[in-house]
Structure formats: C-alpha cells, structure tokens
Amino acid sequence: MRLGILTGGGDAPGLNAVIRAVVRAAMRTYGWPAVLGIPEGFKGLVERIDPIELTPYTTRGLINEGGTILHTTNRANPFQYPVGDDQYADCSDTAVARIAELGIDALVVLGGDGSLSIAHRLAEKGVTVIGTPKTIDNDIPGTELCFGHMTAVSTATDALDRLHTTAESHHRIMVVELMGRYAGWITLRAGIAGAADAILIPELPFDADSLCEQVKERAREGATFSIIAVAEGAKPKGGDVSVLQEGSGVYQPQLGGIGTQVAEKLRGVTRLETRVTVLGHVQRGGSPVAQDRLLATQYGVSAVDALARGEHSCMVAYNRERIGTVPLEQVAGGFRPVPLDHPLLEAARQVGTLMAE
Amino acid sequence: MRLGILTGGGDAPGLNAVIRAVVRAAMRTYGWPAVLGIPEGFKGLVERIDPIELTPYTTRGLINEGGTILHTTNRANPFQYPVGDDQYADCSDTAVARIAELGIDALVVLGGDGSLSIAHRLAEKGVTVIGTPKTIDNDIPGTELCFGHMTAVSTATDALDRLHTTAESHHRIMVVELMGRYAGWITLRAGIAGAADAILIPELPFDADSLCEQVKERAREGATFSIIAVAEGAKPKGGDVSVLQEGSGVYQPQLGGIGTQVAEKLRGVTRLETRVTVLGHVQRGGSPVAQDRLLATQYGVSAVDALARGEHSCMVAYNRERIGTVPLEQVAGGFRPVPLDHPLLEAARQVGTLMAE
Amino acid sequence: MRLGILTGGGDAPGLNAVIRAVVRAAMRTYGWPAVLGIPEGFKGLVERIDPIELTPYTTRGLINEGGTILHTTNRANPFQYPVGDDQYADCSDTAVARIAELGIDALVVLGGDGSLSIAHRLAEKGVTVIGTPKTIDNDIPGTELCFGHMTAVSTATDALDRLHTTAESHHRIMVVELMGRYAGWITLRAGIAGAADAILIPELPFDADSLCEQVKERAREGATFSIIAVAEGAKPKGGDVSVLQEGSGVYQPQLGGIGTQVAEKLRGVTRLETRVTVLGHVQRGGSPVAQDRLLATQYGVSAVDALARGEHSCMVAYNRERIGTVPLEQVAGGFRPVPLDHPLLEAARQVGTLMAE
C-alpha cells in the first residue's frame, strides 16, 4: 500500500508526532513501500505541488516538535477552491486525479472539522481516506480527545498560574481570554487547573450583573482579587453584548473581544483594578505535552492499523480510554460542545468556581 | 458531617490539590462544619498530634503546589507500629480511638497501596473511610489513572528530550533509569513520549544480548546513538542479573541499579560511549501538570460526593473516562502491572521501540 | 538594628526572594532583632496597618514564589495620598511618624521608579532608607539589571518559540505585543532570543512602509512567515499613528494597542494572514528564573550589608557584574532607555533582525 498524508486547517501541537507514527507503522510494521507527504494541505493536491517522500529516517526527532513539516494553508477547500479575487470553483476532480497520479492507495488526513468534512466528500468520490482528529478546541464529534488540546490547556494553565500571584499580591482582577469560539473545553479545563474564580464558556451564557455581584462579594469577604477565564466565544445571557455596557464607565464597543468587554464591565462596576490578557496563538504552538505525544502516536498507529484491516471513510477516535474508529459521515459538519451535565462542570462548581449562570 | 483527612506514603504531585478539593466540596457545597487535617499520616492518629482545621481560605492557592501541607511519614502503619529499635506493636485501637476523640465522622485517606490497605483494615474495625489513589507508579488496582502519574511521566519525558540532542549530536548511548519498582507505566509512557529507542520494564524481562545486538544494528544503519529507558524494576530474562556481566569489560555488581548495569553491559559490548542518569525523586515532586490537577480535583470532589451518598470502604477510581468507586477490599494488597496486551505496548512496538523481549 | 521592609508598584518575579534574603542576612548574619514587613506598600505606613514579624522560618520556601507576601497597592504615594474622590493630601508626615512608632531604624524599599522616588523623598525627611531596583522593564537608571526582568524576557521568549512553529508551518505573520511602555529591553532581549524577524521598540521609531516592504521582501525570498515583536510603547516615525492607516483595508483607530495596529497595517499591505497576541500581565508573574533568584538574593544581602556599613539613601545596583550602590538622588525621577549603541542592538542587526528604522 502506498500512503499519502496531509495536514489541514489551523495549527495544533502533535501534527508532526502523528506524521512520524504513520510513517513508522506503515513502513516498519507493515512494510508498505512509501508514504508521500502532500505539502500545503489540500492545496498541494489541487496545485500538484511535488510531494515529499517520508521515511522513518526523515521523520526522526519529530515527536516533540510543534507545527507541521508538511506546512498547510487555511481555506484550500478543493470543493470551493479560490481561483481569483473572491471567486471559487470546484476543483475536487483535480484533487482526486492527483491522488491517482501519485499512485496513492489511501490518504491520511490530519485535520479538524473543515478538513474532515472535505475528507468525507473525497471518500464519497471514491478516495480511500482516513482522518485523525486535530483541534486544540477539542470540539470534533465522535471523540473525547483531540491531539493538541491538552497542550493548549497546559499553556493556558501556565498563564493562569503566572497571573495568580500578581492578582493576589496586587489586588487585581485578571481577565484572560482563551481560545474556543464555539466550545469551552480549553477554558473549562484550564480554568479548573489554573484555579480561576470564574469560568465563562459559550455553552453557558453568563449573567454579567451576577458576575459583578459575585466578584464584589468575594472582595467583601477579603478575597481582593479574582481571576476570570473567558472563552473567546463566551456570550452574555440573551446574546446581546450591549448589556455589558451598563455600569461601565469606559466601555467601547470596538474595544476588541469578549475578554476586554468583560474586563471593562467589571472595572466599571467593581472599581477594582482590572487587566486583560489575550493569549491568542500562543495556545496553538510549542512542543506537545506528554499526553498529546502519546495520543498522537496512538492515532497515527491506529490509522495505519485500520487501513490494514480494510477500514476507511472513518476517523480514528478516543473514547473511554480506548482508540477506535467512527464513520466520517458522523463527524462531518458536526460539533461537540461541553455537555451541560459533564462531570468537569460539576467538579468546577463544587470547588466554588463561578459560572455566573 | 465532620471529615478527617490524611496523606500517607511517598510523595506524588497533586496531594495538595485533592486536599483543597475535599475541603471546598465538603464545606462549600455540602455545608459540612469541619475538615480536620491529620499531620504526619497515620502517625498523627497514633501519636495524637494536634490536627489542623482546614478551610477554603487556608487551602487557597494549593492546586499547583507539590508535596503535602499535612506532611507525612513512611512506615507508620498503626497495625505494626514502630515502638522501639526494630520493635513493632499493633496500635490500631489507638488510631480508631483517636478518630472518635476528634469527632471525625469519616476519614479520607490519600495514599498508595500501603496506606489504602491500612484504610481497608480500619474500615473493618468500623471506621468510615474512603480512599483516593495516589502513586506516581500508577500501579494501584481498580483505577486506570492515579494522580501524580502524568506529572512524573512529564518530568521523565522532559529528561529524555534533554538527553536526545546530546545523544544524537555526540553519538552517545544514554541510559536513563526511571521509577517503577514493580510496574513499567512511567517508563512505557515517558519512553514513547520521549522517543526512547528501547524500553525495559518489569513486566517484560529483557534479553540483554538481543538489546546489545539491536543497538549495534542501529549503529550499523547510521543511527550512532540510542536512548534506553529502564524502569528501576526491569530485569533480564531468567531474572539473573549476572547475565549482564558477560561481554562487559568493567562490570561491577555493586555499581548501583539496573540502569547502571545495563549501561555497563552496553558499553562493554558495543564499545560506544555510554552515560547513565538516575532521575530519582525528581519524578515525585514539582507542581502537578494540568491533567493531574484535574484528576486530583475530581477525586477530591468525588470522595466527598460518595460520602454524602453514604458510600464508604471504597476508593474513588477513574475508569474509561469516568470517576466512580471500587471497594477497598478489591484494592488492598493488589497490584496493577502493565497488561501484556495494552495498546500502548503495541503502539510502542509499531513505532519501532525495542523491548528486547 | 530593626528593619522595616515594603514592596511598592507593579509585580515583578523575585520580590519574595529579596524579602527572604533581607530577613536571613539581617537576622542570621548580623543578629539584628527584627524585620517588620509593612503590608500594602506605603499605604501600610499611612494607614497604620499591622506589620508582619518576618523571620527566617516564616520566609522559608519563598525564593521561587512569584508575587509578594507583603502585598502592595499602586498609587499609594504618601506625598500625594488619595483621601477622597480625586482628592489627594500630603500624608508623608504620617508615614514618617509611623516608621518611628514601629521602632524601625531603617526601611528597605523594593520598588521601581515611583517607589524609589518616594523613598528618596522620605530620605530627605530623615528616614534611613535603602532601595532595591524592581521592574520587569529594566529601565531604572543606575543599574544594568533589575530583578524580574530576565523572567519576563524568558516568558516572552517562550511565547515567541510557541508562535514560531505555527507561523512557519501556516505561513502567518505573528505580531506579539510585549511590555515596555518607555523602554524596549524586554522586546529587544526576547526578540533576539525568540528569533523575531523584526523588533519595534520605543527608542527607535519605526518606518511602517519600510516594515511592510521588508516583510513582503521576505515572502518573495520564500520566507512566507514573519514574527514581529512590538513593545507596547513602540511608535511610528514622527509619532503619528495615523500613518499606519494608509494601505490598511480594515484599520480601526480604536482597535487596541500598537501591536494590533501594526498587525492591521501589515495585513492590509501584504495580504498575508496576520495574528496578534497581547501577552500582558503574564510577563509579570510566575516563579523567577534562576538568574533573577540569584540577583534578588544578592540585592537583599547587599542592602543589609550596606546598612550595616552605615550606607543609606541609596539603591543597590548591578553594574559590570558587581553589586554596589548608587545614591537615590541619581535614581529618582530618572529613566534608562536602551542606548542606541548598545551591543545587543548591534547583535540583533547583524543576525538580520529588522528594526525598520
């Protein structure tokens, strides 16, 4: 069997570790002749960019490196491919033809929601394809854990640790905006691990007045500081951010994301010194933590195992401590928010973390 | 309900995080009046050391601190308590009486195999007791994950990363001896995550000649370095370490642990420069990684939940991504090695890691 | 001798390490009877907050903790003390009286520009006072290095490392805004250490068009990514930020700090994907790096030594690898930017870092 492999979408720690595991399992364990790395994600197929011959030797030392040696490009959907200023065309036949040209028997796609949906449509066109779930947001359906997520949680937790001593010794409110446009997994996990006093996530619209009241209550009880972890997709109840303006002295609607807006609200109402950090892409990079290296390695090996067994049109997935597969059609277009009865939410409440519900 | 809490046995990152979670869940969520910290583990009961009143306030900021604010002492088994030089007595009645004296309705024991066995015997004497599984070795039966384990794995992985560049650029064999007297979990996980070329664990006795042959084979193929991760409890086939002496120029039976012995053997046979690191207690300390903080928090909260439901004589446990409980009698005296069909072992083999079986 | 000690101004890693060193040197080495910790900075003097008796025992374990156990409050200048809404009074006599009341023979002030200026004025009123230079910005005159600075540099460098792999594998421009309102030390050091492609600091107003041109030139040469490190106080040539608007498609003057504005400009002109990170207070917190612990310890010890020798009205300072003292009057109100002929600037240019001068 001749494999192709590509990485799609945003960055996540562990991409290189999956590539390394796929190459080793395919060539060493199964003795397959070649693994071709497609540069630049799906663009590399459509634009016929020369592939890279991957071997156990050339992928040595990759397990702890962030990024992807294959590089990638967002917005390179073969089914809606950019062909000019704001013009798009269906180039999926080109992609399919290119796969055949290269003699690729099966394609391994490392990607998130978008790339896995493309993989699913390529499968419908007859391509033998298998996916691995990559996103720091951890919101791909069908799997409890995506590689990259725990590294992002670790980076965010480290930032919360750093803010903690300053907040406490300098009586500050520290608001930190974390990634998660639609799902609050990073904020929930890092919020608990970093001992945030309040956690605001998209799944639980927050009551801004109640948040302010609780922070003031903390101050009255002697805790003259608060750490607020806010997912970038968090929303006030009713979804109307203008409620955040009331009581805020210096509110500016243009002033950036939800983190900044929550900070302005808190500053206006509580009169406490308030600071904002927007961690941004720092959460996407860096060497993967041990857990992500293990998960990425297992995903890579399991994808090759599945292909060897004749399975395809599926995504490798981690559920209840075991690696298995789920059909791509159950993944494509789907989304996995934090369930409102998730044990971590319950644990957060029990240790006293505010949700301002 | 009035809780007592104590920590027993060796150190593991996350003890303080569990204490914090128990105190918060008990006093904030359930409104229980008090949590008494028993200093020095079971010794604190037998010797009637003054307990510490724990509150959400006094346990603030503990989630990321290593060690235990309650301190502890090894070898303070109330059922076989040291009362003089090499003399022991059964002081368990004193311990039980002390629990009553302090008005403790339920005792939370944070411990490993030894402490949980003591907890089980106290339960048989009528004490309401619940355990949480603490060991960096991860070898407590009934749970897939003990808090502290992933921090130890992370510390060991970091050491392997550091050794890697030196090994590769300086053509060295680097042997690193990791903790794990009876179980190879740390070595298996850190070995995969740190890209060790060979992993030697107690569950799989190794063939020393085969190991040397494979390292020489690597050198012939151009990989003029090797990283060997050895659990302190790893053993050569047949269990007779004297087989390690053959072929070794400078073998000294007194020369420390298995790591040193494997290094001497490799140096003698391969004639490559070889270095040993014995990480030791560095693996037991430090701030817990995010995953351990989450697990410790969930264990603490779940222990209180279980007591509130009327459950006791059990240990909180993590299985298939969910927290539950298992009876202490299934835990006491037991042991959980790496199963020979564990997916991680299979993944290790598929990425080319030698087991020298 | 009876010492008082207080911490003023913003947070910097190493405050606790200085406190520990002062207490140990004073009480152990010189056998002085007491070190009183004044809580909340100068506010603690004016408002007669109960001091904390510090001892070698109570300051144990502090060397690696961020923040300050004495807490502090910004804007608590005794010479212009807030006494009502926007009303201020000179309460310096109260502060001086309080020092006498407490029997304090000499006061150690850990602070930055503001706090050291206050210290200087207290000295003029007859208080025996000595300062230690604390600021992550490293812009206090009279010393080459302030404690806390290298930890901030380390945190910023780590962020740049994380952004690097993403930038490279995903063809992104990453702009990271670092602290430094008036001086570019953090950005200069972290920019070099983190291999930023361009460094923008307050001392060297930048030419926005030249910056864009150079980034486009990099892209033409095949380097389809760039990392731009911007100090929060960086300014375009002429100081008029409106020059940043030209060529920018989506420029919004209200859109946050200079980092965001530079990013918008680059996005508009180069048409490359651009992301911003504002690290913020993450740079002020956390455990001090080894170098800061050493410096903080030496500052604490040297302050006590100086007092023992009869020196005061001065600040301990680090120059040419030696600790000495400089008179407070040379420090107060002063400021230390990056000299335009500093060897680090020259080194940055030689390794190809753009300054867009």
Add this chain to the structure above:
Amino acid sequence: MRLGILTGGGDAPGLNAVIRAVVRAAMRTYGWPAVLGIPEGFKGLVERIDPIELTPYTTRGLINEGGTILHTTNRANPFQYPVGDDQYADCSDTAVARIAELGIDALVVLGGDGSLSIAHRLAEKGVTVIGTPKTIDNDIPGTELCFGHMTAVSTATDALDRLHTTAESHHRIMVVELMGRYAGWITLRAGIAGAADAILIPELPFDADSLCEQVKERAREGATFSIIAVAEGAKPKGGDVSVLQEGSGVYQPQLGGIGTQVAEKLRGVTRLETRVTVLGHVQRGGSPVAQDRLLATQYGVSAVDALARGEHSCMVAYNRERIGTVPLEQVAGGFRPVPLDHPLLEAARQVGTLMAE
C-alpha cells in the same frame, strides 16, 4: 573571507545558536561568500569528512535547539589522534592541510578547554583561528560566562525545586549530585537559586562531621529536612573519602560518586531517610534559556567582527557585561575555579547556606 566552523568536546546548550549567528553575521552583514561546517569536530578535518555548506536559510530555526547540527566526537585531538587500539599519532599537519584544501581563511572553534587548546596549537601552526567559550561548567579562564552554563544552572535549579516539596513534606534528606568535576559554578548558582541547605564544591573541601552535625542541628530546630547540592568533584577535607565511612552503617566504597557517599554518611549518622539523585547528562541538553541564547548570539557575532577587524588567535569573552577577546595562549591549559572571595559565595553564606568548611 571563507569561514570554517566546528564544534568540539561535550554538549552544551547554545552551540547551534552560535553557529546560526556566525553564519548570519558573516554572510549577511559582511557579505562573505561561504561558511563551511566541519562535521564531527577535529575528526572531520583529519578524516576529510565532507563539509556542509551553511547558509542563513539552512541555519534557520536553530536558536532554540540543543545539541549541534555539526555533530562532534570527543577525543579527536589532531595532535594525538587515535590510529589504532591505544595508539596515537600527530595528525595535525593533515588537519592544517585539510583547512587549506577547503579554502578556509579562518576557522571558528566552539569548544571548551580541550578544543581551545587544540585551536591554540593550530594557531601556532599558522591557522587563522578564533574560539568561543563553551562549557556548562563555566570554568574556562578569561571569561566570566560560557554559553550553556545558565541553562545547566536552570535545569539543576528546577530539579532542586522538585525535590524541595518532597523533602519538606516527607522529612527527607535529599542529596543531588550536579556536574562540575573541578569547578563548583553550577552547584553554587543552582544551590543558591534552588535554596539548597548545604552546598559542597571542589573549591571548598568539606568537613563531613560538621556537615552531619549541622543537619542534625537543623532537625533539632524543627527543620526535619535538608537539601544537599554536591558537585561531582566535591571532596572531603584532606581529600580522603574514607573519612566518609566512619559512622556510616551501610557504607560501600564502590557505591558510585560523591553524592551517594555523602548520602550514605548522612544516613548513617543522622538516621534520617536520605535519597540521592544523580542528574547527569540531563544538565547538558535541552533548549538554551534566553540568557544563553543572547550570549551565544553575541559570541557568534563578535567572533565574526573580530575576524573582520583582523583579530585572531583569540577567544571571544564576556567580562563585566561586555564582549571582548582574550588571547588563546591565556586560555589554553588554564582553568577558572570559583574564587574563594566570590560575592556569590558570600551571598550564599549570608542566607544561611552551609558550606561545611
């Protein structure tokens, strides 16, 4: 000018950062045509191994990588070159001829004591050569700081931090053996930064009985733990290790290094639980800390500057916060221990660190 560059001796974090800086300064700033990387250190010259053409492009991303892309081999002294089993010959003429063959106008040697002595002898044979001081031990004469040293200090400090909580909460004596066969710089710096209770370095032979007495005294005062940082070259007074045997119950002369011996002595005399960690090569690897990246970059740039000015037969050096050069003849064969009046030694004593002198 055509440069050659090679790395010699043991590993130290920052080698790659120096290589990157040399290449960039030579080719970008001075427009020199080529920098040839000589693989395997001096062996690459003697055995005419093909050199590697280095460019700013091929050295991209190297600033934060441990090891050396040029690889190296210990014991490849051209003046005493191994030519058979235990046979050596002077191959220095071959090395000199090879330098001419490759058209190398000047050779940059990144090395420690051994490699710089070889560089000095090559200079005497007419080779234009310049050195940069590389050693984690920091014991090269003529410079206050070698690159790699502060990363080793940082790694050792992190280990001490991890041991601290365990020591304190479990009442242990923790002995950690750090690198430094002849000089105690790592142990001194990491010992202070990691708050070791005692520091044993080669420059100050220790009194074992006094050490034991002081540890017992600490225990009597309530500090039931101690952290002892021991340089591998530390020696008891008189230099006779047999004094360590007295009072030790289980002393075994074969039992490894000085760390283990000190631990046995302490265990025997104090009857406290004692553990040893031998950090070993972990101290030599990993990504350089920010300070080492800055120093390495400055050294690389300054070496090229010096050659451009016509300076050679010297080593770049860091003294009193400035980079300069010192003649190789002042470096070769020399050695720089911790001076007994060094301010860090004094600071250590003042914060209560035992030297057991």
